[in-house]
Amino acid sequence: MMTIVQRRRRIVAGVLAALCAHAASAGMVTVDVTTPSGAPARDTVVVFDPLDAAPPPSHDAAIIDQVSKRFVPRVSVVRTGTSIIFPNSDRIRHQVYSFSPAKTFTLKLYAGSPNTPVIFDHPGLVVLGCNIHDNMVAYVGVVDSPYYAKTTDAGTASLNLPAGRYRLRTWNPNALAAVPSQEIAVQAASLTVPVKIDVSSAPTAVGWPE
Amino acid sequence: MTLRTRIAVTFSLLLAAVLAAALGAVSATNRGNAEREVQRQLDVGVSVFQRLLESNRRQLTQAAQAVASDYGFREAVATRDTDTLVSVLQNSGERIGAALVVLTSLNGDVIAASGLHVKAGTPFPVSSAQRSSLAGDGATSLMVDNGRIYQLVTVPVRSPLPVAWIAMAFELDQKAAHELADITGLAVTLAVNSDGRWTNVVTTLPAGATSQTDVVTRRIEMSKWGNSQAAAILSRSLADARAPFERLTKVLFLIAAISLVASAVAAFWLARNITRPLHDLTKAVDQMRSGTYDVALSVQRSDELGVLAEGLHLMQTAVQSRDQSIRRLAYEDTLTGLMNRTAFGAALSEALAVADAGPVAVAVINLDRFRRINEHLGYSVGDAVLTKMAARLAAVPSVHSAVARLAADQFAAFTRLKDAANLQSWGTSLVMALAEPVFVEAQPIDITATLGLALAAGGSASTDELMRCADLALEHARREKRALAVYEEAFKPAARDQLSLLGELRRAVEHDELRLFFQPKIELKTGRITGAEVLLRWQHPTRGLLSPVDFIPFAEQTGFIRRMTRWTLDHAIAQGAVWQRAGKPVGLAVNISADDIGDERFDTRVASMLTRHQMPPALLTLELTESGFIEDPTRALRMLDALAALGVSLSIDDFGTGYSSLSHLARMPVHEVKIDRSFVQGLESDPETEPVVRSAIDMGHGLGLKVVAEGIETEAAAARLRSFGCDIAQGYLYAKPMPLAAFEAWLEGKERVPVIAMPVDFKIEDLTDSVSLAIY
DSSP: OOOHHHHHHHHHHHHHHHHETTOSSEEEEEEEEEOTTSOBOTTOEEEEEESEEOOOOOOOEEEOEEETTEEESSEEEEETTEEEEOOBOSSSOBOEEEEETTEEEEOOSBOBOOSSOEEEOSOEEEEEEESSOTTOEEEEEEESOSEEEEOOTTSEEEEEEESEEEEEEEEOTTBSSOOOOEEEEEOSSOEEEEEEOOBOSSOOOOOOOO | OOHHHHHHHHHHHHHHHHHHHHHHHHHHHHHHHHHHHHHHHHHHHHHHHHHHHHHHHHHHHHHHHHHHTOHHHHHHHHTTOHHHHHHHHHHHHHHHTOSEEEEEETTSBEEEEESTTOOTTSBOSOOHHHHHHHTTTTOEEEEEETTEEEEEEEEEEESSSEEEEEEEEEEOOHHHHHHHHHHHSSEEEEEEEETTEEEEEEEOSOTTOTTOSSEEEEEEEEEEETTEEEEEEEEEEHHHHHHHHHHHHHHHHHHHHHHHHHHHHHHHHHHHHHHHHHHHHHHHHHHHHTTOOOOOOOOOOSSHHHHHHHHHHHHHHHHHHHHHHHHHHHHBOTTTOSBOHHHHHHHHHHHHHSTTSOOEEEEEEEETTHHHHHHHHOHHHHHHHHHHHHHHHHHSGGGTTOEEEEETTEEEEEEEOSSGGGHHHHHHHHHHHHHSOEEETTEEEOOOEEEEEEEEOSSOOOHHHHHHHHHHHHHHHHHTTOSEEEOOGGGSOOHHHHHHHHHHHHHHHHTTOEEEEEEEEEETTTOOEEEEEEEEEEEETTTEEEOGGGTHHHHHHHTTHHHHHHHHHHHHHHHHHHHHHTTOOOOEEEEOOHHHHHOTTHHHHHHHHHHHHTOOGGGEEEEEETHHHHSOHHHHHHHHHHHHHHTOEEEEEEETTSOOOHHHHHHSOOOEEEEOHHHHHHHHHOTTHHHHHHHHHHHHHHTTOEEEEEOOOSHHHHHHHHHHTOOEEESTTTOOOEEHHHHHHHHTTOOBOOEEOOOSSOOGGGOSSOOOEEOO
């Protein structure tokens, strides 16, 4: 549920990242996401938006499978313009839909692999569901930056980034509130960024940082 | 308490007790039943109410979920297509009759609504806490809004995460309450407490019935809603619940009362049915007891009482006939049909009780020598004689219905005389009536009667007294050998004398008040003395010298005569022995009575006395009257034989007056006979006596007996007797009876007949002295 104001802010941020993209050297950045109690927060989306140069557009492809009445993977991050195919590995039919503003679509009841991929051409968070199975939920973060990752079970995500300045966005589907983004200057040396995130046991799908 | 009342009351009380117990049990059970029924109803009511809520919840949940899961609806929610949303909500609400359908954002702001006053954009009054408690697929809650109660269900809308809420509600209104009341049969009240005050929102109780006290309630607390609290109250009037049971109890009471009354009446009727005939029978039996036998015993019934009545009737008849025969036996002589002694006594005492109706005369009649008729002619002849005599007596006009047979040969009659002077002639008429010979089987039987007459002149005489007087008169007549005697005062022994006589006699024997007198016996041919008759006198201390007539009859009646005979024999033998030892033996004659003959040991007594005093038996003569044989001739004969065997002489006294037959006399071992003084005295006055005396003497001689005559007073009589051949004489002509001293003096100088004392079987050794051959 994004407001108009939020969407405008996101566009401005994308332009700034493209401008800072041409930095020469690279450095290893590790983001360590933990909950306030110190537990690792896995499946946290980590996005570095380059502040110096804008990254080039992408025509990537991705797959979100449906296995045992689950979306696999549950959390995905893709660049804006990525085509995602939703194959159905179950023997039952599913109807994948999204009412998210970043991408609203519905794939009529089908089995096997649908003919056409869905192109996620707007940045933002897309929440996917199945019209038949209310418990099937998947999250697709659509970002302009090519630098993104998901934390592992240890709650960390490591990226090799060209030196430069970046804005670090983090989001977790169970987060109780939005995590403020922060500016990171990447040098040649390795860098570890600690991030605290408060999560609930149930998905909340709030606080997607634009 | 009568039997009737007892039966009736017992049955009634029993039935009453049974009914009371039954009614009590039914009543208690009913009361308990009513309360249990109410409790059960309330339990059911609570359960039904909860099921109703549950059913509502499901219905609401299903409806809300149906909406929430609709893709189009989700799309509309996602796109905030408010008009569409409202129409969907409206449609789904109407479908199930929900009072309210609201779609809110996750924050609780109303997105779209149908029903009530909820407007889009306003917050829906479900707090987040309530919502979370409602969450979880259709949790139910009660919402209080504007004084109304709603059952609310909330369901999330997912796309796919929850993005909105649908709230759907039914109102728990009057209709719902009435439905519940109809199903459960309970009164249903829904109440709300807001700000601490309960108010009834909905109730099925009639207005004004809320304050009933006799009501059982069950309260179901429902969820809170803000400051408000809702409760459902199910209630049931106990009175209503009891009403049917009470009706049943009333009916039972009515039935019990009617049956009690009916059974009491029936018991009384039955008891009366039983006791009335019993009462009748009792009355009849009472009358029977008093001797009335003609009471009707007619209980016409076929049951036990009828049988009883029949039995009593038979008993009545039997008792009556037995009573009659007992009366006959008691008051009638069976042979002659005359009254018996008892009846005669009763009739006489009745006659005596009537004073001033003239003197009552009583006759006691004895048939003379009747015993001999029985003996010689047989009892049937005797009975015939008695019957004829009875008929003759009864035929005497003056004694009609007052004749009785007292004993075997004794009759009695009484009559009321006009004048006491007629007594003698009345007695004569009775004698005359019996005087004619009686013919039995064409055989004439000569029979005479002796009469004793007594007169109750003063009217104060008792029956017993009168009878006894007549008896005494009879006794007198017999003694005097007259046909008839009228009672005189002189016959009557003084009552005190009678009473004391036995004692005095006993004393006389013990104190030797008795004296022996001796009257000489003279041989007529020679004028010499042959012996003496020993006679008894009583030297009474106050009354002087008493003759035997004064006490011997009494002694004979009482049986004391045996004792007196013993005494006399003992003393006579002792005296005889004295004379014998003195060399002047005197033959002594002692009178013995019929009683002595009846004594089986009499012979041994006599023998022992002879032995003790050492007197030769030949000196002793025992004189006895003919009447001594009459009782038991065979036994008497045996005794006489025994006495004769002792060597004792035997003499028959009063010869010619008795009844002794010649055959008897011939068999008896007697040595002499004594002609009665009446014949001797008649010799001079009555010429007809002479042949009698002469033939008596001849008869005695014919039998080989000596003949003694007594009562000789004149020389002429003595001469006559001598001429007839009479052997021995005795009488005043020679000497009166004398006491011992006078007799011994008289004896001096008199010549005695020599006594040859040589008895037949006398044992010589028994005599200490030599056998005396005394010659005087």
